[in-house]
Amino acid sequence: MTAKTLFEKIWNEHVVLEKPGQPALLYIDLHLIHEVTSPQAFESMRETGRKVRAPRRTFATLDHNVPTIDQNKPIADPDSRIQIDMMRKNAREFGVTLFDIGSNEQGIVHIIGPDLGLTQPGMTIVCGDSHTATHGAFGALAYGIGTSEVGHVLATQCLWAEKPKTLEIRVEGKLGLGVTAKDLILGIIGQIGTGGATGHVIEYRGAAIEAFSMEQRMTVCNMSIEAGARAGMIAPDKTTVEYLRGRRYAPSGKDFELAAENWLSFRTDDGARFDRSITVDAPSIVPQVTWGTNPGMVTGVTGAVPYPASFKDPDERKTAEHALDYMALSPGTKIEDIKIDRVFIGSCTNARVADLKAAAAIVKGRHVSDHVHAMVVPGSHMVKAEAEKIGLDRIFREAGFEWREPGCSMCLGMNPDILKPGERCASTSNRNFEGRQGKGGRTHLVSPEMAAAAAIAGHFVDVRKWEKGQGAAR
Amino acid sequence: MKAFKNFTGLVAPLDRANVDTDQIIPKQFLKAVVRSGLKKGLFFDWRLNSDGSENRDFVLNKPRYQGSSILVARNNFGCGSSREHAVWALDDFGFQAVIAPEFADIFHNNCFKNGMLPITLKPEEVEHIFRATADYEAYRLAIDLEKQTVSDDFGWTAHFEIEPFEKECLLKGLDDVALTLAHEAEIAAYEAKHPVPYPVA
Numbered sequence: 001m002t003a004k005t006l007f008e009k010i011w012n013e014h015v016v017l018e019k020p021g022q023p024a025l026l027y028i029d030l031h032l033i034h035e036v037t038s039p040q041a042f043e044s045m046r047e048t049g050r051k052v053r054a055p056r057r058t059f060a061t062l063d064h065n066v067p068t069i070d071q072n073k074p075i076a077d078p079d080s081r082i083q084i085d086m087m088r089k090n091a092r093e094f095g096v097t098l099f100d101i102g103s104n105e106q107g108i109v110h111i112i113g114p115d116l117g118l119t120q121p122g123m124t125i126v127c128g129d130s131h132t133a134t135h136g137a138f139g140a141l142a143y144g145i146g147t148s149e150v151g152h153v154l155a156t157q158c159l160w161a162e163k164p165k166t167l168e169i170r171v172e173g174k175l176g177l178g179v180t181a182k183d184l185i186l187g188i189i190g191q192i193g194t195g196g197a198t199g200h201v202i203e204y205r206g207a208a209i210e211a212f213s214m215e216q217r218m219t220v221c222n223m224s225i226e227a228g229a230r231a232g233m234i235a236p237d238k239t240t241v242e243y244l245r246g247r248r249y250a251p252s253g254k255d256f257e258l259a260a261e262n263w264l265s266f267r268t269d270d271g272a273r274f275d276r277s278i279t280v281d282a283p284s285i286v287p288q289v290t291w292g293t294n295p296g297m298v299t300g301v302t303g304a305v306p307y308p309a310s311f312k313d314p315d316e317r318k319t320a321e322h323a324l325d326y327m328a329l330s331p332g333t334k335i336e337d338i339k340i341d342r343v344f345i346g347s348c349t350n351a352r353v354a355d356l357k358a359a360a361a362i363v364k365g366r367h368v369s370d371h372v373h374a375m376v377v378p379g380s381h382m383v384k385a386e387a388e389k390i391g392l393d394r395i396f397r398e399a400g401f402e403w404r405e406p407g408c409s410m411c412l413g414m415n416p417d418i419l420k421p422g423e424r425c426a427s428t429s430n431r432n433f434e435g436r437q438g439k440g441g442r443t444h445l446v447s448p449e450m451a452a453a454a455a456i457a458g459h460f461v462d463v464r465k466w467e468k469g470q471g472a473a474r
Numbered sequence: 475m476k477a478f479k480n481f482t483g484l485v486a487p488l489d490r491a492n493v494d495t496d497q498i499i500p501k502q503f504l505k506a507v508v509r510s511g512l513k514k515g516l517f518f519d520w521r522l523n524s525d526g527s528e529n530r531d532f533v534l535n536k537p538r539y540q541g542s543s544i545l546v547a548r549n550n551f552g553c554g555s556s557r558e559h560a561v562w563a564l565d566d567f568g569f570q571a572v573i574a575p576e577f578a579d580i581f582h583n584n585c586f587k588n589g590m591l592p593i594t595l596k597p598e599e600v601e602h603i604f605r606a607t608a609d610y611e612a613y614r615l616a617i618d619l620e621k622q623t624v625s626d627d628f629g630w631t632a633h634f635e636i637e638p639f640e641k642e643c644l645l646k647g648l649d650d651v652a653l654t655l656a657h658e659a660e661i662a663a664y665e666a667k668h669p670v671p672y673p674v675a
Contacts, residue, residue: 016664039507056670079505130556146558148587156654195550249672315491414501433496435519
């Protein structure tokens with residue numbers, strides 16, 4: 001038998017139909033849905049009189065539009081309210097489980113899937129959302145789809161798919177103190193570019209990845225799309241199994257042990273071949289800060305805003321000039337000299353308990369800078385409850401942060417949480433595109449630790465100095 | 475889905491790399507619950523000034539590109555968010571094809587579901603088109619999907635690749651859900667061997 005990659009094993013196991021010269025028909029184990037990318041899909045179902053084929057494999061939540069204050073009150077924005085009501089109506093009519101506002105399970109779709117144990121190794125998982133790759137952290141093949149494909153999965157529980165290529169990213173060694181999974185993935189995107197993995201499924205491997213917690217693995221896989229990848233994945237191991245034990249939708253008792261044994265078989269065989277391989281040296285990664293308008297425009301906190309002339313490629317040079325203009329940054333400015341107005345700790349990239357804990361450790365006993373407005377938005381109600389149980393809400397509040405209710409919030413600003421034109425934000429989210437957090441807003445992507453430290457200092461600081469106790473406590 | 479018909483159209487050059495779907499259509503337009511009427515959101519932040527007036531410097535506002543149906547752009551077009559609204563907005567604005575050296579995967583997929591043709595050409599071919607749009611007013615390209623070619627009025631032609639399945643779906647305007655449902659027996663057989671992994675609620 002030929003040696004296979006993790007990706008090939010999952011792919012092969014889900015092929016319903018395959019003919020030469022045609023894409024494969026893949027079975028989808030889990031379909032996650034939210035209010036933004038599903039209304040038109042349900043509408044098509046209604047028009048054609050189709051039913052949801054596998055309602056027990058379909059789970060919906062509300063996340064993009066939900067306000068992060070007064071969630072118990074009616075939603076003020078009429079369009080958001082219509083979209084949310086539509087999700088409720090569709091879930092009811094088509095028999096799909098909805099984790100509604102006010103329920104303990106509601107939260108960002110990529111946070112609650114793992115939270116609830118819906119996300120399991122070896123599965124195919126799709127969602128009308130590009131950050132679906134998050135679930136790949138469990139050794140699942142998980143990817144984002146458009147609304148037409150959402151409709152296709154609702155009706156058939158399958159998708160036609162061309163087999164993507166495979167890219168191995170081997171992360172050797174250990175990350176330094178104060179350097180996080182977020183810095184690693186930003187560093188990787190900086191290295192290969194925002195289109196560097198287009199057409200590929202990434203498998204992250206190596207000592208640094210194996211040492212990661214599930215939360216750290218999710219942060220890495222989450223941003224695979226920012227390198228253009230179809231999906232990102234990490235082989236399941238003991239860490240994965242222990243994370244899933246006891247979760248609501250995971251198997252229980254003897255079934256769990258049986259499932260776990262099967263899960264652990266999903267790993268790349270020795271000698272299996274990838275279409276491409278790259279190696280990343282973990283110890284050389286420093287805390288990262290983006291300076292431009294895509295996640296590949298990133299540098300170390302010890303660095304400076306680059307000179308566009310330093311880019312050889314004319315397209316890249318022009319893109320950099322444009323980005324610096326939008327970001328209102330001068331080439332050569334030291335990253336640590338960039339002052340910020342806002343801090344957002346949240347999103348499907350970095351709003352899990354471990355992320356909030358790490359940020360809280362930085363802010364504890366300190367206070368947010370006078371000119372900074374900082375907020376924390378937990379990823380789900382389960383995260384929020386757990387964080388409050390260990391007193392993280394108090395630490396943040398005492399430090400001058402707002403402690404909000406769960407949702408996608410200022411990652412994309414579909415709810416009222418947006419930047420004003422010209423405001424500069426240290427954000428733990430995943431995209432620094434023009435206007436993403438609000439028209440004219442300027443986003444710098446960082447880790448939760450870096451965002452927390454920037455909130456206190458009022459500008460970017462090298463969080464590694466804080467870890468050594470040299471921080472500027474007020 | 476509507477079938478793709480060969481056509482000749484005016485080309486608008488969007489000289490930017492990594493155009494993300496947040497730029498193609500910003501978040502406020504994602505609250506739509508229907509597919510239609512999204513042209514108002516297309517390149518909203520580039521097309522309009524903050525006061526709502528037209529940004530005269532933006533390519534799609536220039537008189538010479540009015541009525542264009544082919545958009546040419548740089549590398550990694552359509553990256554970022556999976557929002558199919560990006561394709562709906564391009565379609566509603568009047569575009570039937572986009573040409574770039576490389577497309578982001580999800581955007582590329584979404585095009586085929588809406589009768590929009592994403593054409594991947596070599597960087598030097600894309601460069602040729604950019605230069606031609608600068609040199610000639612009313613620079614047009616003819617797109618022939620059967621032959622997989624784009625050609626201009628001056629005898630220049632480029633060939634593009636497309637997956638046979640996607641080509642057929644576009645040409646025939648096939649509804650791929652119906653296509654899949656024709657394989658009911660195979661799907662049911664698969665399901666019989668793979669029970670739902672979740673406890674009954």
